[in-house]
């Protein structure tokens with residue numbers, strides 16, 4: 095637990111429970127999005143499978159620790175591909191994840207089957223259930239069966255940012271552990287100490303991730319800056335009404351080389367438009383994400399109108415909503431950008 099950030103009392107409590115061999119078989123990690131609940135869950139898993147545990151800490155060095163921290167998630171083309179337990183390199187540590195807005199019943203059924211197996215090489219099996227609030231009633235009821243009588247060696251950790259939307263019967267079978275947001279300064283320190291970020295990159299990543307620990311750690315500062323400067327260009331072309339440049343940018347964004355970062359790039363654009371809107375409206379300065387380029391943003395704010403900025407935010411939002419159904423991203427981006435130039 096020593097490499098985790100924030101929520102010290104939670105870390106201490108979990109370590110104590112593991113050390114005493116009293117960790118409940120069903121846990122619910124509740125609290126706002128992006129504060130490291132999943133990182134904590136995997137740390138608990140490591141603590142349980144570590145072969146050289148020292149008191150209440152996983153050693154972090156043994157083969158079990160290392161493998162339990164390695165998870166390669168595939169990108170899903172279809173929802174069916176999400177209907178399984180995804181294991182880390184350790185056969186006793188796995189996760190089920192939602193596909194878009196649903197944690198599918200077949201994922202829970204797959205979990206149920208795995209939950210009844212004895213551990214392969216450790217003394218426990220740990221399963222993380224990501225975004226547990228995305229289960230519908232049928233999936234919840236399927237999980238209930240497993241929660242009622244889990245084998246003593248199986249631990250389930252449900253992660254939820256909106257625990258109120260979980261069925262009460264689910265909540266009552268779990269011990270709830272509540273997480274609090276991580277202060278920005280602590281997140282920066284963590285990025286510098288544990289992820290080798292420069293202080294400047296740490297400040298940037300902490301801010302643009304909106305304080306989300308997981309997202310901040312995933313940011314690659316150099317490529318973030320590249321994507322951002324491309325989107326700054328889009329914003330400035332939109333303000334000037336330059337359609338040709340915008341269509342070129344859409345082409346670029348959908349090119350094979352950049353396809354995988356598409357959604358991330360769109361998020362960055364949304365953040366920039368929102369920042370310019372905040373500056374334009376002299377609104378809440380502390381909410382500005384891209385503080386390091388505030389001057390450039392202020393220039394764009396000068397030449398834009400708050401009405402068009404608000405309109406663009408709405409259009410980007412509705413494009414993001416449409417990701418749920420299968421859309422042609424190239425056509426959708428063309429439409430968005432041309433719409434922005436109108």
Ligand SMILES: [Zn+2]
Pocket residue numbers: 143144145146147152153154155156157158159160
């Ligand atoms: Zn270990």
